[in-house]
Amino acid sequence: MNLLRLAFVLFVANGLTIGGGYAMIPLLQREFVDHYHWLTNKEFIDAIAIGQVTPGPLTVMNAFMGFKIGGLAGALIAMAASYLPCIIIVTIVTNYYLRYKELWVVKAGFAGIKPAMVGLLAAVLFFLSTGSVINPVTKGIAVVSFAVLTFTKLDPSFIIIGAGILGAVVFR
Amino acid sequence: MSLRKIFLVFLKIGTLSFGGVYSMVAFFERELVEKRKWITHDEFMESFAIGQMTPGPPIVNTGICIGYKLRRLGGALAATCGQAFTGTILAILLAAFYLHMKDNPLLQAVMKGVGAAVVGLLGSIIYKMAARMITEYRSALLALGAFMALDLFKLNPITIILGAGVLGLALYWRE
Numbered sequence: 001m002n003l004l005r006l007a008f009v010l011f012v013a014n015g016l017t018i019g020g021g022y023a024m025i026p027l028l029q030r031e032f033v034d035h036y037h038w039l040t041n042k043e044f045i046d047a048i049a050i051g052q053v054t055p056g057p058l059t060v061m062n063a064f065m066g067f068k069i070g071g072l073a074g075a076l077i078a079m080a081a082s083y084l085p086c087i088i089i090v091t092i093v094t095n096y097y098l099r100y101k102e103l104w105v106v107k108a109g110f111a112g113i114k115p116a117m118v119g120l121l122a123a124v125l126f127f128l129s130t131g132s133v134i135n136p137v138t139k140g141i142a143v144v145s146f147a148v149l150t151f152t153k154l155d156p157s158f159i160i161i162g163a164g165i166l167g168a169v170v171f172r
Numbered sequence: 173m174s175l176r177k178i179f180l181v182f183l184k185i186g187t188l189s190f191g192g193v194y195s196m197v198a199f200f201e202r203e204l205v206e207k208r209k210w211i212t213h214d215e216f217m218e219s220f221a222i223g224q225m226t227p228g229p230p231i232v233n234t235g236i237c238i239g240y241k242l243r244r245l246g247g248a249l250a251a252t253c254g255q256a257f258t259g260t261i262l263a264i265l266l267a268a269f270y271l272h273m274k275d276n277p278l279l280q281a282v283m284k285g286v287g288a289a290v291v292g293l294l295g296s297i298i299y300k301m302a303a304r305m306i307t308e309y310r311s312a313l314l315a316l317g318a319f320m321a322l323d324l325f326k327l328n329p330i331t332i333i334l335g336a337g338v339l340g341l342a343l344y345w346r347e
Contacts, residue, residue, distance in 0.1 A: 014228045016333050019305065021229040022297050026322065027329040045287045050266050052293065056186040056259030057196075057231045063260045067267035075264045083236075083252050086228035090236040091248055093226050097218065101225075104346050110225065111347075112340015113333055115311035118302045119318030120329055125294050132287030141285055145292030150299055160289050167285020168278060 003070045005036065007081035010062055015085035018110055019117040021051075021058035026120035028065075029127065038069045041131045053157045059083075137170050173210065175250040178239055181208065182254030185235070196231050200238075210242060232256075310343045 009031040017023040025048070032038050039047065047068075051061025059082050066078025093100050100106060133142045145159045185203055189196040197220065204210050211219070219241065223234030232255065239251025273279045306312050314336055321327045321335075 012330060016227055016330065018225075018227045019301060020297075021231070022294065022301075024229075025294070027333075030329050042283075042287060045290050046270065046283055048294070049283075049286045049290050050263055050270075052290070054259040054262045054266070055189060056255060057229050059229050059232060060256065060259035060263045063263040064267045064270075067264050068271065072264065075260070075267070079256060079260050082228075083232065083256065086226070086233050087236055087245075087248055087252060089226050089228070090222060090233045091240050091245060093222055094219075094237050094240050097222060101221075104344075105341065106225075108341045108344035108347065109337040110340065111311070111344045112314055112336045112338070114305045115314040116318035116332060116336030118298060118305055119315035119320075120322055120332060121294065121298050121301070122315075123319045123322040125291065125298060126323060128294070129291045132284070133291050138284065138288035141288035142292040142295070145289040146295045146299075147292075149293055149296035156293050159293065160286055163285040163289030164282040165285070167288075168282045171281035171284050172278060 002036075002038075003074060003077050006038075006066060006069055006074060007077050010066075010078055010081040011085055014059075014082045015089065017117065019114050022121060023117045024059075026117075026124040028062075029124050032065060032069075039065060041128055043068065045128055045132055049160050053160050141166065173242060175243060175246050178242055178247050178250040179254040181210075182235055182239070182251045183257055184254075186255035187258040197234075200234065204238060211238060215241060314339060314343075 009028070013024040013027040013031075017027060029041075029044055033041055033044050044065075047061045047064045048058075050064045051058040054060050059079075062078040062082045063075040066074040066076070068074075070077065129142070133139055141163050145163060148154055148159055149156060181203060185196070185199055189199045201213075201216055205213050205216050216238070219237040220230075220234050222237045223230040223232075226233050232252065235251045235255045236248045239247035239249070241247070243250070270279070302315070306315055317339075318332050318336060321332045322329060
């Protein structure tokens with residue numbers, strides 16, 4: 001039953017969100033953490049970190065969470081449920097691209113959804129930061145990683161690995 | 173071109189491209205357009221546009237679109253599997269390791285640093301998304317409305333997204 005719910009949440013999250021891999025985070029946080037309590041806020045943040053340092057798209061974090069929830073089967077179902085809506089939608093759109101591009105209904109709908117994603121993600125960041133930005137050192141790490149990623153072109157993986165090493169040195 | 177070849181090329185792309193969207197896009201273009209000439213630059217740009225304007229992760233969608241152009245549905249599946257393969261295996265291994273070592277003090281210390289960095293990373297993503305997507309008063313209102321709907325009124329994000337889509341129809345009617 002859990003696996004079915006997991007598949008449903010991921011299917012909806014991937015089929016509805018537009019604006020980058022990060023756009024699915026608010027929806028997943030609400031369902032996985034707040035609603036079903038499959039993961040804690042901290043584990044959810046760790047999943048994002050794993051998705052970021054592993055090669056390929058961020059969506060890989062869904063395999064990590066799927067494994068936590070339902071073992072190997074959970075991970076595989078998570079990936080299938082994440083990619084299925086994309087495959088269905090993209091293959092249809094590719095066929096009708098020229099007509100789809102001109103559809104004002106699609107454009108107007110997405111014009112509303114895209115800025116809303118920014119607001120949702122900002123709200124989720126508040127929930128997430130309460131558990132992990134707790135003292136001067138973690139505050140410093142958060143500020144520095146924000147600055148580095150905003151103003152340089154350094155790959156986020158290096159920041160996460162660097163922060164992990166720093167954490168090992170400081171908090172042990 | 174065989175499905176196996178499509179799978180293998182996307183396996184390479186999915187394995188060797190880390191992190192940012194733009195490094196992945198550059199990698200796609202080099203492998204598929206310049207080296208192998210499977211698709212033209214224009215076809216690539218069209219695929220990228222489709223990836224951006226469809227729901228789900230843009231990079232995944234771009235790969236699906238290219239695979240579909242090459243070998244229809246089979247190509248789309250081969251591209252998806254190739255692109256996700258290495259990351260998925262690594263994520264499963266890391267998840268097993270993570271659950272096994274959960275109470276290890278060293279791992280906990282590492283994850284404390286990592287968690288803070290993820291918050292900064294998400295902050296930076298939000299900043300960049302906002303700079304790109306919030307361009308005038310309507311988009312600013314939609315962003316603010318979504319923020320308050322989730323933060324203050326605890327509405328379900330699915331409801332908020334669907335509501336924003338409907339509001340978009342009203343605000344951007346026939347533009």
